[in-house]
Amino acid sequence: MGSKKIPYGKISTFEVLSDGMFRKLFPETLVLSPQLNEVYELALAYYESKVLNEDELVDNGAYFIQVGNRLTRHYLMCTGDPLLLPAHSSSRLKSFFKNNQFRTGYSTHGLFPYRGKFHPQMVKALINIMGIKPGDTILDPMMGSGTVPIEASFMGINSIGIDTSPFCRFMSQVKCNALIIQQEPLDQALKNAKDLFEFFSRAAGTPAVGSKNRNYELSNYFNCINEEKANFKSDYTERIFELIKTDNTDVFDFLLLAYLDSAGYAERSKRQSPYDKFQAILERYLFVVKKIQYVLKGAESLLAKAVLLQGDARDLKINKSSVDGILFSPPYSFAIDYLANDSFHLNVMGENIYVLKEKMVGLRGKNFKEKYQLYVEDMGKIMSECARVLKPEKFCTIIIGTNDNQLSKALDIPKEEVTGLHKILLDMAVQYNFSPVRTLARQISGIANTMRNEYIIILQRDL
Ligand SMILES: C[S@@+](CC[C@H](N)C(=O)[O-])C[C@H]1O[C@@H](n2cnc3c(N)ncnc32)[C@H](O)[C@@H]1O
Numbered sequence: 001m002g003s004k005k006i007p008y009g010k011i012s013t014f015e016v017l018s019d020g021m022f023r024k025l026f027p028e029t030l031v032l033s034p035q036l037n038e039v040y041e042l043a044l045a046y047y048e049s050k051v052l053n054e055d056e057l058v059d060n061g062a063y064f065i066q067v068g069n070r071l072t073r074h075y076l077m078c079t080g081d082p083l084l085l086p087a088h089s090s091s092r093l094k095s096f097f098k099n100n101q102f103r104t105g106y107s108t109h110g111l112f113p114y115r116g117k118f119h120p121q122m123v124k125a126l127i128n129i130m131g132i133k134p135g136d137t138i139l140d141p142m143m144g145s146g147t148v149p150i151e152a153s154f155m156g157i158n159s160i161g162i163d164t165s166p167f168c169r170f171m172s173q174v175k176c177n178a179l180i181i182q183q184e185p186l187d188q189a190l191k192n193a194k195d196l197f198e199f200f201s202r203a204a205g206t207p208a209v210g211s212k213n214r215n216y217e218l219s220n221y222f223n224c225i226n227e228e229k230a231n232f233k234s235d236y237t238e239r240i241f242e243l244i245k246t247d248n249t250d251v252f253d254f255l256l257l258a259y260l261d262s263a264g265y266a267e268r269s270k271r272q273s274p275y276d277k278f279q280a281i282l283e284r285y286l287f288v289v290k291k292i293q294y295v296l297k298g299a300e301s302l303l304a305k306a307v308l309l310q311g312d313a314r315d316l317k318i319n320k321s322s323v324d325g326i327l328f329s330p331p332y333s334f335a336i337d338y339l340a341n342d343s344f345h346l347n348v349m350g351e352n353i354y355v356l357k358e359k360m361v362g363l364r365g366k367n368f369k370e371k372y373q374l375y376v377e378d379m380g381k382i383m384s385e386c387a388r389v390l391k392p393e394k395f396c397t398i399i400i401g402t403n404d405n406q407l408s409k410a411l412d413i414p415k416e417e418v419t420g421l422h423k424i425l426l427d428m429a430v431q432y433n434f435s436p437v438r439t440l441a442r443q444i445s446g447i448a449n450t451m452r453n454e455y456i457i458i459l460q461r462d463l
Pocket residue numbers: 114115116117118119141142143144145146147148162163164165168311312313314328329330331332338359360361
């Protein structure tokens with residue numbers, strides 16, 4: 001009772017307004033990123049400003065555009081390009097680039113719309129807050145579309161990215177390689193878009209336009225099983241190389257990703273013909289490459305190494321206490337069927353989807369109840385692996401969404417009795433020698449999402 005009461009109403013409106021909240025939080029020398037408009041972003045910006053010195057904020061800060069009179073690299077990367085948007089851009093695409101300039105619309109993050117993708121700016125801030133420095137190694141054991149390796153690479157931080165899906169490995173690799181890919185063959189490819197489209201359609205197959213009913217069993221020419229197909233494949237590959245005037249496989253893979261991207265669109269919508277979509281996507285991909293390479297010019301050697309592998313997060317082939325930080329986002333229970341979503345692409349990769357299904361966290365199990373039990377079991381194995389490979393006292397951040405309605409139906413219990421996935425992970429963390437340090441909540445926007453809230457859980461590995 002003896003403690004003094006904090007006096008309210010002591011500061012005048014004039015004083016409180018003229019002082020400004022941001023001045024209280026940040027030193028005068030720092031200018032915040034213009035598109036910062038969520039509470040969790042403000043929190044991350046605040047933590048960044050506390051753990052990084054001024055030089056580090058200039059080089060690797062995520063939420064600041066200026067430090068004193070120096071512009072940050074993040075600012076330059078997002079804005080530093082006078083190129084016009086490609087001719088085929090719709091007004092929606094143009095506004096996407098503009099509105100998300102500092103958040104998602106930079107670097108090669110915009111290539112391929114992978115569901116459940118991280119916010120790159122948030123990834124950058126979390127890497128900083130976890131105290132991971134240039135030369136260190138970060139692990140994302142469920143890398144999806146490779147947001148962590150791409151961000152880390154720019155920050156001079158080595159990365160190991162793992163995903164059980166060969167398509168994710170492929171996509172992440174293409175996005176990393178695109179930072180330094182040759183541009184001339186891509187220009188050449190755009191000029192020959194029609195022929196390329198035809199070759200790819202024959203080789204990779206065509207999606208069922210506007211079907212929405214995704215099928216696990218599609219034909220697959222790339223990983224041919226008989227001689228005729230093998231001949232077809234090599235003939236086809238040669239003809240593509242002729243068209244693009246190089247036999248650089250990075251270029252080939254880049255074009256294939258653009259084709260797969262357009263095939264995904266064609267599956268979802270009939271609005272544009274598959275060829276028109278392919279051409280528009282290829283044009284956008286080229287724009288992305290030109291933009292980021294323009295920004296990177298002369299600084300390519302600063303990019304750190306990204307080792308991207310197909311593997312299983314429950315059984316990491318990585319040495320004990322060998323990584324300096326872990327950042328990942330597991331599937332949110334069984335909310336997204338990544339195999340159904342990517343079935344066309346996985347078939348092109350020659351993957352047996354039924355075999356893969358048995359390794360996919362969230363997809364194992366016959367019914368909802370069993371799926372949930374297996375999910376929790378799998379997440380336990382992943383936490384245990386994370387604790388094993390992380391150096392003592394270093395940090396592991398997990399981003400997880402939860403949907404209590406879905407879980408209540410799945411488990412057949414009232415919503416009030418559901419324990420959200422974030423709470424389950426927090427309990428598990430303690431079992432596996434982690435101490436929870438901070439949990440931040442962020443809202444998920446977009447109408448198609450089944451999740452409303454996502455949690456950023458920052459854990460520290462015990463000694
Ligand atoms: C929410 S997504 C990650 C998205 C990623 N953070 C990004 O920025 O694109 C979850 C990923 O976990 C992968 N996954 C599922 N089971 C896995 C396992 N056993 N080992 C490794 N990855 C797995 C899925 O293929 C999917 O790409």
